[in-house]
Each structure stands twice: as C-alpha cells, then as structure tokens.
Amino acid sequence: MRNKILGIALCTTAVLSLNSCGDYLETNSPSTVTAQLATSSIDGCQTTMEGAYESFHKALRDQIFGNGLFYTLDAAGSDIERHGGEQNTGRLKAETFYNGGDPNVISTFTVLQDLGTADNNTAFALLYAIIPTMNVLTDGITEEMMEDEKNGKAFAEIYGQALCMKATCYRELIKYYGDVMYVFSLDDIPTSFTSRLDIYDKLIEDLYIAKELCPELTAGNKIRFTKQYAYALLGRIAMEAASYQTYRLDVTDASRLEKHPDYTDVYNATYARPTNYKSYYDIAYEAFKYVAENPGAAKFDDNNYSTFFTQMHAPDGGVADESIFEDENVQGSSTTGNCERPYAIGRPATSSNKFGVCKSYGQARINPAFYYGMFDPKDVRRDISCSVTGSYLKAGTAGIRDDLKEAGYDGKGCCYEVILGFNMKTSGDGGGIACGKWDENRQVNPYTVKQRMSGINAPYMRMSEVYLGLAEAALMKTSPDQSTADSYYNKTHKRAGLGTKSGVSLEDVVDERGFEFAGEGDRRWTLIRTGFIGKKVKAIKELTKKMIDGLKANGYYTFENGNTIGNYIYYKGVDPTAMGLSSRVTDPTPEAMLKSGYEPTTDLEATRFPGWRGQHDWDEYKTYQNGKFPNSNIAIKGLFTNVTTTPDGYYKKDWGKAIVSQEEANGFYYEDLFKGWDYKTAPIYLVPISQNGLIGGLKNGYGFTSDF
Numbered sequence: 187m188r189n190k191i192l193g194i195a196l197c198t199t200a201v202l203s204l205n206s207c208g209d210y211l212e213t214n215s216p217s218t219v220t221a222q223l224a225t226s227s228i229d230g231c232q233t234t235m236e237g238a239y240e241s242f243h244k245a246l247r248d249q250i251f252g253n254g255l256f257y258t259l260d261a262a263g264s265d266i267e268r269h270g271g272e273q274n275t276g277r278l279k280a281e282t283f284y285n286g287g288d289p290n291v292i293s294t295f296t297v298l299q300d301l302g303t304a305d306n307n308t309a310f311a312l313l314y315a316i317i318p319t320m321n322v323l324t325d326g327i328t329e330e331m332m333e334d335e336k337n338g339k340a341f342a343e344i345y346g347q348a349l350c351m352k353a354t355c356y357r358e359l360i361k362y363y364g365d366v367m368y369v370f371s372l373d374d375i376p377t378s379f380t381s382r383l384d385i386y387d388k389l390i391e392d393l394y395i396a397k398e399l400c401p402e403l404t405a406g407n408k409i410r411f412t413k414q415y416a417y418a419l420l421g422r423i424a425m426e427a428a429s430y431q432t433y434r435l436d437v438t439d440a441s442r443l444e445k446h447p448d449y450t451d452v453y454n455a456t457y458a459r460p461t462n463y464k465s466y467y468d469i470a471y472e473a474f475k476y477v478a479e480n481p482g483a484a485k486f487d488d489n490n491y492s493t494f495f496t497q498m499h500a501p502d503g504g505v506a507d508e509s510i511f512e513d514e515n516v517q518g519s520s521t522t523g524n525c526e527r528p529y530a531i532g533r534p535a536t537s538s539n540k541f542g543v544c545k546s547y548g549q550a551r552i553n554p555a556f557y558y559g560m561f562d563p564k565d566v567r568r569d570i571s572c573s574v575t576g577s578y579l580k581a582g583t584a585g586i587r588d589d590l591k592e593a594g595y596d597g598k599g600c601c602y603e604v605i606l607g608f609n610m611k612t613s614g615d616g617g618g619i620a621c622g623k624w625d626e627n628r629q630v631n632p633y634t635v636k637q638r639m640s641g642i643n644a645p646y647m648r649m650s651e652v653y654l655g656l657a658e659a660a661l662m663k664t665s666p667d668q669s670t671a672d673s674y675y676n677k678t679h680k681r682a683g684l685g686t687k688s689g690v691s692l693e694d695v696v697d698e699r700g701f702e703f704a705g706e707g708d709r710r711w712t713l714i715r716t717g718f719i720g721k722k723v724k725a726i727k728e729l730t731k732k733m734i735d736g737l738k739a740n741g742y743y744t745f746e747n748g749n750t751i752g753n754y755i756y757y758k759g760v761d762p763t764a765m766g767l768s769s770r771v772t773d774p775t776p777e778a779m780l781k782s783g784y785e786p787t788t789d790l791e792a793t794r795f796p797g798w799r800g801q802h803d804w805d806e807y808k809t810y811q812n813g814k815f816p817n818s819n820i821a822i823k824g825l826f827t828n829v830t831t832t833p834d835g836y837y838k839k840d841w842g843k844a845i846v847s848q849e850e851a852n853g854f855y856y857e858d859l860f861k862g863w864d865y866k867t868a869p870i871y872l873v874p875i876s877q878n879g880l881i882g883g884l885k886n887g888y889g890f891t892s893d894f
Contacts, residue, residue, distance in 0.1 A: 221372055225326030228337040231344045238319050239410070242351060245316065246513045249309035250358045251644055252526025255873060259362075260707035261531045261550035265726035266560070266700055267709060268859070270551030271610055271617025283863045283870055309362055310879045313355040314369075320355075321372045323348040332399075346399030350411040350419060353389040353396070357423055360385060361711060364872045364888065365437040367881065377881060381438040383460055386427035390469060393420040397473075403482030408505040409514040409643075414482045418510055418647050421473035421655050428466035428662065429715030430459045432868050434887040446717050449868050453889035457868035459717075467663040474656035477510070477649075478674065484510050486649040491566050491681055492774045492798070494650075498642055499628040510647040517633050517641025527644040529637060531705065532624030533799075534606065536614035537579030541806045542601030543626040544637035547612055548576070552619040552705060554608070554845060554855070555730040558826075559745035561701065563782045566683045569775045569796040571704035573622030575820065576614035577801060578604040585615065588837045589759040590816050600804045602816040605757055608844035610854075621705030627771050627802040650702055653677040658695045658716075671695070678702045683780065693718065710871075720865035730856050734849055737842040742828035748782030752828040753843040756836040758789065759817030761807075762800065765790050770807070770818050772800040785827040792821030 225231050250256050262269045323344060332342040359366045360382045367376035368385050397416035401407065430446055435454050443458035445451075460466065477484075485507035487493040497506035505512050515525040534548030552572045561568040579601040583591055587604055609616035626632045626640050633639050653674040660671040668689065675695055676686040682701065687694070696716050700709050713719040733751060736743030742752040762770050767790075775797035779786075786792035801818040823833050824841075832838050840847075848854040853861075863869070874890035885892040 221322045221326030223326075224322050225331075228340050231323060231327065231341065234319060234323060235344050235347060238316055238348075238351060241312070241316050241319070242354075243513060245309065245312035245355075245358075246644065246646065247515075247524050247526050248307060249312055250362075251513055251646060253530055255309050255362055256707055257526070257530045257549050259871075259873075260710050261705075262707075264709035264713060265722045266553050266556040266704060267550050267707070268553050269549065270620065271548075271612040271615070283860060308876065308879075309358065309873075310875060313359050314879075316355050317352055317369055318372065320348040320352040321369065324352075325372050342399045343401050346396040346416065347411040349392040349396035350400065350416050353393055353419060353423060356385055356389055357419070357426070361426075362873045363875055364432065365434050366875075367884075377883075379434070379437045379884060381442075382431070382433075383427065383438060383442060386423060386466075389423050390420065390427070393423065403484060403510060405483045405505065408483070408509050408512050411511065412482065414477050414480070414484060415511045415647060417473045417476045418652055418655075421470045421477070421652070421659070422647075424466045424469035424473060425655055425659060426715055428459060428463040428470065430457055430717040431715060432457050432870065432872065432888065436887065448717075448720060448866065450866055452867045452870070453887065455868050455870070455888050457717075464662065464664045467659045470655065471659035471663045471667070474652050474659055475670075477652045478656055481510075481649060481652075484508060484649050486653070486677065488677070488681055492570055494645075494648070495570060495623050496628070498624070498645065499626075500630070505643065506645065506648070508648045508650065509643075509645050510649065510652070513644040513646050515641055515643055518635065518639050519641075524638050525640045525642050525644075526638060528624040528626060528640045528642045531621050531707065532626070532642075533573050533576060533622050534612070534614045534617065534620050535577035535579075535601065535626070537577060537601045538634075538637060539579055539601070540634045541599055541804050542579040542634070543577055543632050543802060544634060544640070545613055546577075546626065546637070548617060548620045549612075550621055550705060550707065551617055552621065553726060553730070553859075554619060554751065555726055555733050556704075557619050558749045558751050559729050559733070559747060561747070562684055563747055563749060563784070563826075564683050564780045565701060566681075566774060566777075566780065567701050567704065570622055570798045571701075573620045573625070573799055574606055574796065574822070574825065575603050575799050576606045576620065577601045577627060578614040587757075587759065587816075587820075595816050600806050600816060600818065601801055602759075603799065603801050603819045605755065605820070605822075605839050607839060608841070608848060608855075610848065622798055623705055625799075627800065629802075632802055650678050651708075654695055654699050654702065657690065657698075658692065661690075661692050661695065683777070692716065714869060714871055719869055723860045723863070724865050727856065727859055730859065733842075734846055734856055737846050741830075742842065744783075744828075749826045750783055750828050751826075751842045752824055752830075753841060753846075754829070754838050755822060755824045755841040756829060756833055756838055757820040757822050758792070758833075758836045760789060760793050760819050760821050761817050762793055762819050763803075765793060767793070770801045770803050772797050772819070774798050783826050785829070786821070786823055789821045792823050793819055795822070796825065 248254050327341050327345045332338050365379045365382050368380035369376055393416055397413055400411055400413045400416045403412040403414040432455050433443060435456055442460060444461045445456055445458045449457040494506050494508045529546050531550035532546050535543050535546045538545045557572050580597060582597045586597055606620055607616040608618045611617055624642055657671045657675040660667040672688050672690055675690045679698060680686050696712060696718055699712050713722050733743045742750050744750040772794055775795055779795045786795050807818055823829060845855050849856050870888050872888055874886045
C-alpha cells in the first residue's frame with residue numbers, strides 16, 4: 187500500500203489504538219470532533235496519555251535510544267565510538283558517512299531503515315504513530331477544561347506533556363531524517379516536506395506553553411514529562427535549531443542559512459546553520475539556566491561521577507538522582523522490559539545462565555586511540571566509560587581462559603572475567619574496548635532468565651547535559667557570558683578530578699561532552715551540529731595512524747599524555763574476596779592509580795586497576811565443585827606501559843599486536859574510519875525515508891534514492 191506509514195499515523199483508529207493500519211490515500215483524516223470525544227473525560231485523557239508513554243517507550247527502546255538507528259548510528263559512529271567485532275555485516279557502517287554520500291551505495295542500504303524488522307517498526311513509523319495521538323489531546327483539551335475547578339490541573343498537565351512528547355518525537359525525526367512532514371493538527375494532511383527551521387520554531391512555541399503546564403519534577407515522576415523536562419527540552423531543541431546541519435536546498439531557502447565555510451555542497455544539500463542562530467542560543471541559555479537554578483528533584487553529585495551509574499543499577503524501580511527523564515525498563519517484563527541499552531551498548535557478556543549475567547552484545551565500542559591518547563590519565567571517567575574486560579561463560583573449553591584450561595576447569599558453572607581482545611568477535615568474546623556504564627554484574631539481583639530484560643533504565647535527560655548545554659549557549663548567544671560558561675563547564679570537569687579551567691571555548695565544551703558522555707552515543711550528533719565533525723574525525727584518524735605505525739615499528743606507542751600501548755598485555759586469574767576486597771564487582775580506580783602510564787606493582791593493584799569491572803558475587807563461587815571454581819576476576823598488567831617480559835604467574839595476551847593485525851587484514855581500525863569522506867563535502871549523516879513513508883510525489887534528498 188502506498189504511503190502506509192502516514193496512513194497508520196493519520197487514520198482515526200490509529201489515533202485511538204496506535205496499532206491499526208490504513209492507507210493515507212484511502213483514509214480520511216480524523217477531525218477535531220474525534221479529539222473532543224476522546225478527551226471528554228479526565229480518565230479518557232489519562233488513559234490516552236499512558237498509552238502514548240508505552241508507545242514512546244517502544245520507540246526509544248527499539249529505535250532511538252537503545253536499538254535501531256541509535257544502536258547503528260549514534261552509539262557507534264563518531265571519532266571516539268565505533269562498531270566492534272564485525273565488519274559491515276549487512277549494516278551500513280556509521281563510521282563512513284555512507285561512503286562519502288555516494289547515492290549508489292546509499293540505495294543498497296535501505297536495511298538501515300528497519301534492521302530487518304517490519305516496516306511499521308522503523309523510527310519513522312513509530313514516531314509518526316505517536317504524533318497524531320498528541321494531536322488528539324491538544325486538539326481536544328480546551329482552555330475551559332484546563333480551568334475546570336475539579337480536573338483543570340490534571341487536564342493542563344496532560345496537555346503540557348502532550349506538547350513535550352510531540353516536540354520530542356519531532357526532535358528525533360529531524361535528527362535522523364532532516365526535513366520531514368509536520369502535522370499541525372488532526373485536520374492537517376501534509377502534502378510537502380516542512381523546513382526543519384519552521385518545525386523548530388513551532389516546537390519552541392509549544393514548549394513555551396508546556397513548561398508552564400507540566401508538573402514539577404519530583405523523585406517519583408522522572409519517568410514522565412515535567413516542568414524541568416520541558417525547560418531542558420526547550421534548551422536542547424533551541425540549541426539544535428541554532429546548529430550546523432545538512433539542509434536540503436529544495437526545502438529550505440539558502441537565504442535563511444549561513445554555510446559552514448569549510449564544506450562544499452553536495453546533492454543539492456548544504457552544511458549550514460540559520461542566519462539568526464544566536465537568537466536560538468539566547469532561548470537555549472535561558473531555558474538551561476532555569477533548570478540549573480531550579481532543578482526540582484534532580485540532584486548533581488559534585489564529587490563522584492560514579493554515583494549516577496551506580497544508581498542506574500539500583501534495585502528494580504529506582505531512578506537516578508541526576509536524571510530529569512529516564513526511559514523506564516521493568517526487570518523481567520515482556521511489555522516494559524526489553525532493555526536494549528545494556529544489551530546493545532553495555533559491558534559485553536557471552537553467558538545466559540542462572541550463574542552468570544545474560545548475554546550482552548556490546549555493539550558500541552571505544553576507539554582505542556581515544557581511550558589511550560585523549561583521556562587525561564587523571565580523569566575518573568575513563569575507567570567507568572571504557573571497559574577492557576567482559577563476562578564469559580560457555581560450556582566446554584573452547585575459548586576458555588588459559589589459566590582455567592590449565593587448571594582443568596570444565597567450562598561449566600559461574601561467569602568469569604576475560605580480556606576483550608581486538609578480534610573480530612562480539613559479546614564477551616572480544617571486539618575491543620567496550621562501554622562499562624551499563625553492566626548487569628552491578629545489579630543487586632541480575633535477571634538471568636532471558637537477555638534484554640535487565641530492568642536497567644536509560645537516561646534520556648540529566649543534569650550534566652543541562653550544565654554543558656548552558657555552557658555552550660553562554661558562549662554562543664548574542665551577548666556571550668564567559669563566567670557562566672566557565673562555571674557550568676567546571677561542574678563536570680571538576681567532578682572528573684581535573685580541577686577548574688577559565689576562558690573555556692566552544693571546542694572545550696564539545697570535548698568535555700565527549701568525556702562526560704563517552705560510550706553513550708552523544709558524540710556523533712554533537713560533532714555534527716557544532717561543526718567540529720571534520721576536525722575531530724581527521725584528528726582521530728591521524729592519531730590512530732601514529733599508534734598503528736608505532737606498534738608496527740617498535741612494538742609499542744607512547745601518546746602525548748604519557749600512556750603507552752604495547753603489543754601485549756598480561757592477565758592472571760584472581761579471587762578478589764580472598765585478597766581482602768569486599769566484592770568481586772570492583773570500585774572505580776583508586777585516585778593514586780590515576781596517573782600517566784601507571785603500572786600496578788602487586789596483584790591487588792592489578793585487580794583494582796583499571797577499576798569499575800569484575801563479576802557479580804554469585805554464591806556458587808563459594809561452593810562450586812568442592813572449591814574448584816574459576817577465579818572470577820583477572821589482574822591486568824602492561825595496560826598503559828610497555829611490558830616486554832611476562833610477569834610471574836601471568837598469561838600473555840595479544841593487544842596492540844591484534845590492532846595491527848586487523849588493520850593489515852581488513853583496514854578495520856584506520857582505513858574504515860569514515861572511509862570515503864574528504865572532510866570538505868557536506869556530511870550525509872541522515873537516513874533515507876522508505877517508500878511507505880513518502881507522500882505521493884515527494885522524493886528523498888541528500889543523494890538518496892526514492893525507488894526501493
């Protein structure tokens with residue numbers, strides 16, 4: 187059926203149930219009468235809004251904050267983050283900007299739309315299925331209803347939340363698809379693309395209303411939209427409206443845009459920002475400043491970066507202090523479970539057993555040059571953001587750790603820690619440095635029945651983003667405010683153990699976001715919208731080449747920050763509890779070890795450095811096979827120094843040598859990194875709209891085909 191997706195979104199039954207289908211060309215648009223009927227009671231409004239939250243959760247989980255486009259592009263497509271363990275296995279590689287924007291290549295990757303799922307589960311379809319439901323609420327709830335003595339406040343809060351949800355949906359649509367069709371109301375049937383500048387203006391207008399209607403943020407409503415979320419979203423959207431993006435010149439008139447001087451047009455598209463970008467930053471500044479000064483129940487731990495991620499692993503049902511909005515996941519639930527973020531971009535694991543955490547794939551990995559060469563060695567965020575170990579459990583001895591194989595361990599029983607080597611594998615088998623921020627080992631009671639059901643929430647908006655957004659807006663607004671920029675930049679910088687800095691620049695703020703949100707998929711969009719994408723990609727490629735050349739020539743490479751990567755690292759199986767540690771899940775790296783080129787001197791130090799890893803404290807470790815159980819953790823030596831002789835009792839593991847081998851075999855670490863992009867052509871980072879999502883007569887831009 188032609189235009190199936192918008193048919194789903196606009197038909198009357200879809201408005202009410204969100205699961206019907208229809209054809210846009212065959213179905214009349216629902217009217218405001220329908221909206222009035224659906225919103226005639228507060229119970230009806232609340233039921234409709236709750237259903238919308240469920241649909242929004244599915245969109246976040248499946249496409250835009252856990253799996254789908256987020257998993258494929260955001261979480262793995264920047265200078266600091268990348269895919270690991272696979273080379274273009276049917277997916278369009280985020281690291282290449284679609285091979286420089288070649289439409290002949292782009293058209294072969296329509297699988298990016300759905301990653302093998304049904305067409306109505308794409309990001310485009312899921313978001314457009316929510317928008318008309320929000321129009322039901324905003325068209326049907328009247329001023330008189332919001333002034334009602336008994337239910338007026340409840341009606342107003344739902345109205346404000348509906349505006350927030352619609353704005354959030356369009357923010358994600360613009361981020362992935364560029365210019366899209368804007369649906370103003372239930373009676374509106376779009377017949378053309380709308381310039382995203384016009385959409386942004388409408389969203390900003392709506393959020394000015396929403397922030398006055400939504401309820402105050404409390405500890406109990408962080409999974410719903412609130413006043414603080416409305417303000418923070420206003421800041422986020424205004425800042426993005428001000429930013430560089432690749433615009434279709436057949437949709438947005440060039441006179442409204444200021445081209446980036448370093449990039450040339452391609453496929454009738456230009457990389458630019460609006461000529462009035464400072465006015466958008468003015469709006470972002472005021473919005474972020476409000477949340478910073480009126481955070482409600484959101485709290486920022488000034489002294490401990492790990493607090494937030496510790497709380498993310500709290501018992502099921504908890505929320506983190508720093509969060510403004512979390513995407514809720516209920517442990518073990520078949521409807522509100524499916525925790526894609528821990529599975530897709532969390533610390534990898536191979537097991538699926540009652541004595542081990544469930545499998546986690548770990549699609550998003552960390553670029554080794556970023557891990558070694560860009561983090562300040564004193565930065566406490568490095569070892570929480572980046573994990574060099576995963577969890578492993580498979581029956582039999584295939585792939586088993588060398589020390590366990592020699593000890594006669596049969597591969598059964600509890601999960602144990604392994605090095606994530608730089609091989610072409612996934613999960614806990616390898617794939618390179620991973621993100622350690624979501625690790626089911628850290629839960630009080632890990633769910634071991636089925637993967638993707640951990641119950642770990644996903645943080646969609648938190649205070650650190652508000653602070654760094656405020657710092658950016660302070661620098662870029664009509665009248666720059668350097669003192670505010672410095673103050674809020676230092677909120678996260680100081681917490682990371684790096685002291686304070688004055689006179690910060692936009693590039694400083696961009697880099698700070700990279701360290702603060704490493705492994706979380708923020709970096710790609712940040713570099714695109716700030717115009718630093720070419721500079722940062724070129725820099726990481728040059729640094730990666732220096733690293734590989736040094737490893738090939740000398741067997742090691744020392745970065746400017748004093749860290750050294752060598753051909754080999756060394757590990758030894760250990761039981762942390764026998765060494766006096768309170769848990770097999772280790773704490774963040776002790777401050778004394780956060781120094782340039784640190785090398786542990788004892789097994790205990792090698793167990794604690796790097797920190798924030800280990801294994802869950804399964805009771806079976808204490809009783810397995812009459813005490814003959816695997817040493818759950820590993821001590822590591824030679825991670826940041828060039829150790830040439832195997833330490834006594836340790837086993838040698840290919841490390842930098844494996845990076846060189848993969849580069850020589852298939853160009854995985856250097857050649858493939860944004861291959862085909864010249865740093866001069868407008869980046870084609872967007873996604874083609876499938877045939878079912880196009881209104882008759884409309885065509886994809888940016889070099890994408892419209893024939894599927």
